[in-house]
Amino acid sequence: AWRRAxxxxxxxxxxxxxxxxxxxxENTFGTVGAVAxxxxxQIVQGTSTGGxxxxxxxxxxxxxxxxxxxxxxxxxxxxxxxxxxxxxxxxSGHTVSAYMKYEPATIEEAGSYLLQEVLNPGxxxxxxxxxxxxxxxxxNTTGMFRxxxxxxxxxxxxxx
Numbered sequence: 001a002w003r004r005a006x007x008x009x010x011x012x013x014x015x016x017x018x019x020x021x022x023x024x025x026e027n028t029f030g031t032v033g034a035v036a037x038x039x040x041x042q043i044v045q046g047t048s049t050g051g052x053x054x055x056x057x058x059x060x061x062x063x064x065x066x067x068x069x070x071x072x073x074x075x076x077x078x079x080x081x082x083x084x085x086x087x088x089x090x091x092s093g094h095t096v097s098a099y100m101k102y103e104p105a106t107i108e109e110a111g112s113y114l115l116q117e118v119l120n121p122g123x124x125x126x127x128x129x130x131x132x133x134x135x136x137x138x139x140n141t142t143g144m145f146r147x148x149x150x151x152x153x154x155x156x157x158x159x160x
Contacts, residue, residue: 031063033070033079035129043131045070045077062087067094075100075131076107081144082124090118096128111136 033047047070049063062069062084069080071093078093092114099110107130115124115138125139127146137146137158147157 031081033081033127035077035079035127037129037131037133041131043072043074043077043129045072045079047079067091069093071097073097076110076128078126078128080124080126082141083122086119086122087124090114092119092124100130107134107136111138115140
């Protein structure tokens with residue numbers, strides 16, 4: 001992807017590399033996130049990003065900014081993907097937590113508020129779990145790979 005971006009930038013005639021993975025999808029974000037509630041009711045999250053191709057040197061994305069693309073509180077754990085500047089300006093992960101705590105609101109209401117009112121139109125998606133184990137997975141983009149499972153063996157995978 002980096003080589004293709006450089007080729008486009010400099011209009012090089014060099015041949016673009018062919019992706020080697022059958023799972024490669026063009027124009028997708030590279031974030032991987034996880035949220036969980038353990039048997040002791042501890043809420044946690046983890047987020048890793050692939051970043052943006054050919055990003056400006058020194059650019060910091062949303063994922064390493066606690067409160068923006070990655071956040072956990074005593075109410076909810078949130079992991080986000082998308083356009084980092086929008087996610088950071090909205091302090092998105094913290095916004096979901098505060099909305100749930102002070103509104104008060106459900107995880108669905110808080111997630112919808114963020115994605116449809118604060119970040120819309122936008123390029124963001126999120127997964128979240130609250131202290132009761134309720135999950136929320138949604139986006140205001142055309143798609144986002146996501147999945148969930150619980151201790152009872154229920155599983156769900158989605159893209160669109």
